[in-house]
Structures are given as C-alpha cells and as structure tokens.
Amino acid sequence: MTETPPEDVAPVVGCDEPGSFARDVLVTRHPALIRQVRDAHPYTPAQLLALDALLGEITEGVLRPLPPEAHDHAAWRHWRMGEHVGRSWFDASFLWAESYFYRRLLQAVDYFGPGPWQGIDPFAPAKRAELHSAAVDEELHALDTLPGLSRADEAAALIQAALWGNRADLGFLTTAAESARSTTGLVADDTDRLWALLGAEPPGTVAVIADNAGRELIPDLVLIDHLLRHGHAHTVVLHLKPQPYYVSDATPADLVDALRRLARAPGHAGQVGDRLWQAMATGRLRPSAHPFFCAPLPYAAMPDDLRRDLAGCTLTILKGDLNYRRLVGDRLWPPTTPFDRLTAYFPTPVAALRTLKSDVITGLTADRVAELDATGDGWRVSGSHALVQVRGA
Numbered sequence: 001m002t003e004t005p006p007e008d009v010a011p012v013v014g015c016d017e018p019g020s021f022a023r024d025v026l027v028t029r030h031p032a033l034i035r036q037v038r039d040a041h042p043y044t045p046a047q048l049l050a051l052d053a054l055l056g057e058i059t060e061g062v063l064r065p066l067p068p069e070a071h072d073h074a075a076w077r078h079w080r081m082g083e084h085v086g087r088s089w090f091d092a093s094f095l096w097a098e099s100y101f102y103r104r105l106l107q108a109v110d111y112f113g114p115g116p117w118q119g120i121d122p123f124a125p126a127k128r129a130e131l132h133s134a135a136v137d138e139e140l141h142a143l144d145t146l147p148g149l150s151r152a153d154e155a156a157a158l159i160q161a162a163l164w165g166n167r168a169d170l171g172f173l174t175t176a177a178e179s180a181r182s183t184t185g186l187v188a189d190d191t192d193r194l195w196a197l198l199g200a201e202p203p204g205t206v207a208v209i210a211d212n213a214g215r216e217l218i219p220d221l222v223l224i225d226h227l228l229r230h231g232h233a234h235t236v237v238l239h240l241k242p243q244p245y246y247v248s249d250a251t252p253a254d255l256v257d258a259l260r261r262l263a264r265a266p267g268h269a270g271q272v273g274d275r276l277w278q279a280m281a282t283g284r285l286r287p288s289a290h291p292f293f294c295a296p297l298p299y300a301a302m303p304d305d306l307r308r309d310l311a312g313c314t315l316t317i318l319k320g321d322l323n324y325r326r327l328v329g330d331r332l333w334p335p336t337t338p339f340d341r342l343t344a345y346f347p348t349p350v351a352a353l354r355t356l357k358s359d360v361i362t363g364l365t366a367d368r369v370a371e372l373d374a375t376g377d378g379w380r381v382s383g384s385h386a387l388v389q390v391r392g393a
C-alpha cells in the first residue's frame with residue numbers, strides 16, 4: 001500500500017491562529033525583546049526611533065521591506081520578501097516572520113553599518129552576562145568529575161549536557177514563567193544509534209550545527225573535544241550564525257568568547273579549552289558561518305555549496321529547536337510521521353539534540369503521544385522535554 005506523502009497534508013506553521021504558540025511569540029516575545037534591546041546599549045535617538053517604529057510595525061502595522069541599499073536585499077528578495085511587504089506580519093509563516101524580525105532588529109540598530117555601530121551585537125550584554133555568570137562557573141567546575149568517569153559514562157554525560165544545555169536559551173527565557181519550569185524526560189532517545197554512527201573507521205569529519213552561545217555552546221564544545229580526542233571525528237566543522245539571531249544563537253564572536261572562557265578556567269575545563277584552542281590552530285576544529293544559517297527557510301532548501309560542504313561529513317549533529325524545525329520543515333506533522341522519512345533529503349546521517357520549545361514534533365509512537373498529551377503540561381513547547389533523534393545512512 002502506498003502511503004500519502006506527509007508533505008501533502010501537513011500545514012506549514014503559521015502565526016495567524018489565535019491562541020497558538022507561534023502567534024504568542026510574535027505578540028508577546030518580539031515586543032518584549034525590542035524593549036530589552038532598547039536598554040541593552042546606549043543607543044542614539046535615531047536607533048531608538050527605529051526600534052520604536054519596528055515595535056509599532058510588528059504590533060499594529062504592515063510588514064515593511066529592507067532598504068534597497070541593504071547588503072542582503074537581493075537575498076531577501078530571493079527569500080520572497082516581496083510577497084510579504086504591505087501585509088500583516090501574522091500572514092507570514094512562523095519561520096519566515098521570526099527570521100525577518102531578527103534581520104529587521106539588526107537593521108534598526110545599524111548592525112550592518114556603515115558607521116560606528118557596525119558589528120555591535122544587540123544581544124551581546126545578555127550573552128556576556130550569562131557566559132560570566134556563577135551558573136557557568138559551577139558548570140565548568142563540575143567538569144572536574146569527568147576524568148573519574150569511564151569512557152562510556154563520560155560520553156553519556158556529555159550528550160546529556162549538550163542536550164539540556166539547549167534549554168538555556170535567552171529568547172526562550174524572555175517569559176519568566178517558562179524559565180521556572182522543570183525538566184522531565186526524553187520523548188525519544190536514539191543515543192545508542194548516535195554513538196554507533198560516531199564509531200566510523202577511520203574517523204571522518206563531523207558537522208555540528210550549533211544553536212545558542214554561552215551555556216549551550218560550552219557543553220557542545222566539551223562534547224566536540226571528546227569526539228576529537230577519542231577518535232570519533234578527525235575534524236569537526238562547527239556551523240555558526242553569521243550574525244546575531246534568535247537572541248542567543250552563537251556567532252563566531254561567541255565561539256571566541258566561549259573558547260577563551262574555557263581556556264582560562266581552572267581544572268579540567270581549562271584543559272578542554274587548551275585542547276580546543278589547539279584544535280582551532282591545527283584545523284581540526286573548523287568554524288563556519290554560512291549566510292543560509294540565518295535564512296527563513298527549511299534545510300531542504302539549502303544552497304548547493306552548503307550541501308556539498310555537508311555531504312563530505314560522516315554525520316551532522318543539529319542542536320536546538322530552531323534547527324529541528326528547519327530540519328523537518330516547520331510543519332504541523334502528525335507526531336507519528338517518521339523522522340527518517342522527513343530527513344531523508346539531508347546530505348548526511350543526522351542526529352537532532354533538542355529540548356522541545358515549539359509545536360513541531362515527529363517520529364513518536366501513538367502511545368507515547370497519548371501519554372504525553374495526557375500530562376497536560378504543554379510538553380511540546382515548555383522546554384520540559386527533550387529528544388535525541390537519529391537517521392542513519
């Protein structure tokens with residue numbers, strides 16, 4: 001029997017449904033973020049005016065285009081900006097509206113210049129405060145327990161740390177109630193399959209598509225050190241965002257800050273930091289920041305150069321909620337839709353490590369979904385649940 005391809009039936013996540021999670025992000029989080037950014041730096045009258053105009057536009061107005069002189073105007077035209085201009089923000093898909101929101105926020109604060117504000121990350125104060133917090137001190141100190149663990153226990157601990165590190169997302173924490181929620185469990189756990197894929201001989205190149213800086217990137221880097229050190233990868237390509245995005249997403253500047261924080265830490269964390277510093281110098285850890293990582297599109301639409309770059313890798317590890325949405329297409333799939341089927345297009349085997357912070361979910365059994373729904377705790381969006389899902393070769 002042929003099954004109906006799920007692509008034909010699953011709607012793209014939109015923002016127009018009253019009471020939906022996506023609509024709430026636009027109605028509540030984006031205005032809150034603009035207010036936060038307003039106070040982040042000593043902005044000029046023109047920048048404050050531009051931020052206020054953006055606030056008015058996203059709440060009551062219609063979507064406006066990027067200025068024609070913007071360096072990426074052509075890219076956004078290609079990404080269908082024209083179709084959205086003059087319409088309500090709520091008419092756009094969730095993925096498109098969020099991505100464009102962050103681009104316009106950077107425009108308002110002159111991030112791309114020219115001028116003195118060029119390259120000043122509006123989210124840097126929040127990222128920096130987190131990176132230098134007592135919580136990170138404690139997490140770095142906790143790494144001193146790793147040398148006492150067996151290789152298998154260390155591997156398991158590092159996957160858990162990288163997985164739950166995804167919960168530390170500054171955008172997600174805009175609403176205080178959410179930060180208070182506790183974690184419960186994994187809705188899917190393919191960790192064994194992940195390690196099986198990482199056992200390739202000889203070790204090849206592993207791609208890691210990073211998510212957040214600071215408290216998420218640090219455990220990611222510790223995992224990367226483990227992969228390099230124990231022969232799971234000869235080289236790791238770490239894909240970062242080329243510009244500030246979704247508040248805390250890691251840019252190359254955030255990678256540098258995290259490496260410095262690790263390298264200057266006492267104990268085991270410092271040793272990890274030194275090794276990674278060295279791995280950067282030898283090219284075994286290679287950062288990359290392709291513009292497509294800030295595009296408002298699913299990964300199925302990735303450009304050929306990125307596809308070619310990834311295609312040489314033995315595995316791609318994707319961190320976080322947004323990467324998961326882009327991986328499976330940001331559609332409201334029936335949750336039992338096979339993850340393998342939806343990710344078959346991806347040029348390498350994939351492993352998604354994500355805490356659940358939006359409606360999209362795939363690859364579960366009907367019983368598991370019923371069980372989760374019965375808890376009534378908003379398991380899809382609250383960040384209380386996580387998953388490790390893997391598609392092999």
Ligand SMILES: O=P(O)(O)OC[C@H]1O[C@](O)(CO)[C@@H](O)[C@@H]1O
Nearest residue numbers: 025169211320321322323357358
């Ligand atoms: O940092 P992550 O895990 O990608 O999460 C970002 C998530 O936050 C949101 O921007 C808002 O909750 C989601 O749309 C997005 O998927």
